[in-house]
Amino acid sequence: xxxxxxxxxxxxxxxxxxxxxxxxxxxxxxxxxxxxxxxxxxxxxxxxxxxxxxxxxxxxxxxxxxxxxxxxxxxxxxxxxxxxxxxxxxxxxxxxxxxxxxxxxxxxxxxxxxxxxxxxxxxxxxxxxxxxxxxxxxxxxxxxxxxxxxxxxxxxxxxxxxxxxxxxxxxxxxxxxxxxxxxxxxxxxxxxxxxxxxxxxxxxxxxxxxxxxxxxxxxxxxxxxxxxxxxxxxxxxxxxxxxxxxxxxxxxxxxxxxxxxxxxxxxxxxxxxxxxxxxxxxxxxxxxxxxxxxxxxxxxxxxxxxxxxxxxxxxxxxxxxxxxxxxxxxxxxxxxxxxxxxxxxxxxxxxxxxxxxxxxxxxxxxxxxxxxxxxxxxxxxxxxxxxxxxxxxxxx
Amino acid sequence: xxxxxxxxxxxxxxxxxxxxxxxxxxxxxxxxxxxxxxxxxxxxxxxxxxxxxxxxxxxxxxxxxxxxxxxxxxxxxxxxxxxxxxxxxxxxxxxxxxxxxxxxxxxxxxxxxxxxxxxxxxxxxxxxxxxxxxxxxxxxxxxxxxxxxxxxxxxxxxxxxxxxxxxxxxxxxxxxxxxxxxxxxxxxxxxxxxxxxxxxxxxxxxxxxxxxxxxxxxxxxxxxxxxxxxxxxxxxxxxxxxxxxxxxxxxxxxxxxxxxxxxxxxxxxxxxxxxxxxxxxxxxxxxxxxxxxxxxxxxxxxxxxxxxxxxxxxxxxxxxxxxxxxxxxxxxxxxxxxxxxxxxxxxxxxxxxxxxxxxxxxxxxxxxxxxxxxxxxxx
Numbered sequence: 001x002x003x004x005x006x007x008x009x010x011x012x013x014x015x016x017x018x019x020x021x022x023x024x025x026x027x028x029x030x031x032x033x034x035x036x037x038x039x040x041x042x043x044x045x046x047x048x049x050x051x052x053x054x055x056x057x058x059x060x061x062x063x064x065x066x067x068x069x070x071x072x073x074x075x076x077x078x079x080x081x082x083x084x085x086x087x088x089x090x091x092x093x094x095x096x097x098x099x100x101x102x103x104x105x106x107x108x109x110x111x112x113x114x115x116x117x118x119x120x121x122x123x124x125x126x127x128x129x130x131x132x133x134x135x136x137x138x139x140x141x142x143x144x145x146x147x148x149x150x151x152x153x154x155x156x157x158x159x160x161x162x163x164x165x166x167x168x169x170x171x172x173x174x175x176x177x178x179x180x181x182x183x184x185x186x187x188x189x190x191x192x193x194x195x196x197x198x199x200x201x202x203x204x205x206x207x208x209x210x211x212x213x214x215x216x217x218x219x220x221x222x223x224x225x226x227x228x229x230x231x232x233x234x235x236x237x238x239x240x241x242x243x244x245x246x247x248x249x250x251x252x253x254x255x256x257x258x259x260x261x262x263x264x265x266x267x268x269x270x271x272x273x274x275x276x277x278x279x280x281x282x283x284x285x286x287x288x289x290x291x292x293x294x295x296x297x298x299x300x301x302x303x304x305x306x307x308x309x310x311x312x313x314x315x316x317x318x319x320x321x322x323x324x325x326x327x328x329x330x331x332x333x334x335x336x337x338x339x340x341x342x343x344x345x346x347x348x349x350x351x352x353x354x355x356x357x358x359x360x361x362x363x364x365x366x367x368x369x370x371x372x373x374x375x376x377x378x379x380x381x382x383x384x385x386x387x388x389x390x391x392x393x394x395x396x
Numbered sequence: 397x398x399x400x401x402x403x404x405x406x407x408x409x410x411x412x413x414x415x416x417x418x419x420x421x422x423x424x425x426x427x428x429x430x431x432x433x434x435x436x437x438x439x440x441x442x443x444x445x446x447x448x449x450x451x452x453x454x455x456x457x458x459x460x461x462x463x464x465x466x467x468x469x470x471x472x473x474x475x476x477x478x479x480x481x482x483x484x485x486x487x488x489x490x491x492x493x494x495x496x497x498x499x500x501x502x503x504x505x506x507x508x509x510x511x512x513x514x515x516x517x518x519x520x521x522x523x524x525x526x527x528x529x530x531x532x533x534x535x536x537x538x539x540x541x542x543x544x545x546x547x548x549x550x551x552x553x554x555x556x557x558x559x560x561x562x563x564x565x566x567x568x569x570x571x572x573x574x575x576x577x578x579x580x581x582x583x584x585x586x587x588x589x590x591x592x593x594x595x596x597x598x599x600x601x602x603x604x605x606x607x608x609x610x611x612x613x614x615x616x617x618x619x620x621x622x623x624x625x626x627x628x629x630x631x632x633x634x635x636x637x638x639x640x641x642x643x644x645x646x647x648x649x650x651x652x653x654x655x656x657x658x659x660x661x662x663x664x665x666x667x668x669x670x671x672x673x674x675x676x677x678x679x680x681x682x683x684x685x686x687x688x689x690x691x692x693x694x695x696x697x698x699x700x701x702x703x704x705x706x707x708x709x710x711x712x713x714x715x716x717x718x719x720x721x722x723x724x725x726x727x728x729x730x731x732x733x734x735x736x737x738x739x740x741x742x743x744x745x746x747x748x749x750x751x752x753x754x755x756x757x758x759x760x761x762x763x764x765x766x767x768x769x770x771x772x773x774x775x
Binding site (some may be wrong): 217250252343 | 404563701703705706707710711768772774775
């Protein structure tokens, strides 16, 4: 059996709502650990996962995708008894030194947390005694300020253990604790990262994407599906809504001033997304917009685009530099998918000199040539496809 | 192929003809051995291979020693270009600017090694002027490459004039012709063309993918990778016996009907062009049609992208390609269309006919093109 202890941070701030957040977290841990045969239980301020042997590496990867966790450790359970603790800590430390990657550790430290006050020694005394055993076992000096190897001893009323490896969790709040958001997802770099950040703050996401076949192909659709699958590691299964944008896009091209085309596309997309959001109960819309990154993202244009929506439009990347977004996209694992060379409808028929200061008056006048824009948005939505994105962690 | 699909992408790949399929199944069953093995099953495979080589040589009217089997057109080209020049320290190469990427890619390898390459542009009709081509030749020109039929436009290049003039200026120059698109559609006449090496491919003539040949003359190129002494040591590696057998069966079947197929395809192509003028009056046909093989038609339309045309027609059951299949996914303008000065803003498709194409299919394909343009073009 393999035992993991998971820690969560910000949830402590939640006062009376803390049980709700903990329940969400527990549910999400079960989502990724259950298929590995994991048994998940809540201890005081901790979550414990018991796994059958052989899944430790996979478990680490999965736990790295559960928002709300600040860190987690694979631990060795021990009887609450000093001799047993000393022996277990020495063995753990020896194994950790043997498995160390890179330059060997030069110093160590033992840290003890004793929440079960029935244990007869105080924490500093336990640390000293265990430290002596560890020092002898690995023949290294202690360094209490900046140790290379940290040996942790935890003596709780329900569980006593030692551990040497603490992995950072992804932080944030448990997915599902904040409510659903309709995410306008393209095949680009930014919008998947926006989705990641919303998941990180506890939202669930309802991805909606637009395509313009035959100008865009099957490859472009596959790319968005793959992006969703990547986000589903954090979010679990989801439904991707794919909206055919061809006819509306062509109408805009044929009837409206080319300078305004991109702003008009985005207004139509936002309208359709809001209709979907209302139908599905999402509380907000979200985009990958970054202020002034491209012509359609000047403050004037963002304002002009955003005014068609009544729901709040969340833009998690609004102050991000492109390099920061790319960096995050690489860490989330969406970057390599986003840079596949397939045209998506956002980059079709883009004029050489797009408007950077669209005004409501100009845009409304242009839209009058399209007829009833709300009805057009509803038509697009009525013919959209729903694609089920399965949870990549649903199987071992 | 499904019945209701109209397949007009034969320049990319032709369906396997039944003669080839049968011959290949027989070869897989009867000669499972390695032709280099000593046992009886190896001997049977070697016999099949040599019989196929003899039959192909006979059909094309030259000796079997001149046929080197390869894994396809690209390898044949690589063997011809790299196998001729890599043994040398330096040298000069001329080629038309509209050669297949297999040729241009091999030339890039040579350029990186210090060889000089001169690319001769075609005229706006997609035909290389023989004088202009020959003028690029110098006394140290070691290789001249000119394709027979261009794979995107269908234009036939003036091999005899161009290569003849090159040989006058550079007598020791090796001449190479990529005849992948013309095989079985026009006569294969290396002597008349003045070609020392000719590249061929099976899957453009109803044979299987993964087989090709290089026709050599007195000059054989050197091997470009090591191994056994198969194919006179020029092309090491166990021979693809069933593939070769399939290639030859397809080739013989097509050669037997060359004249009647040519007139049939001319009729189909004429019907297509006529219908196109009626249904899509704004469309232009690229390439000089007076100097074109009717099997290939390059068509451009304004207001729509090549990809949208191909996908839009595909949705309606008509398969064509954007430019050439080799770079259809790359979504940049082909070097051939650029070389004839075509605007990258036009959508361009390549329609290529085959043995099973009919006048009725051609008309229906044009109607599909017209519907796609009407529905999706802007302006």
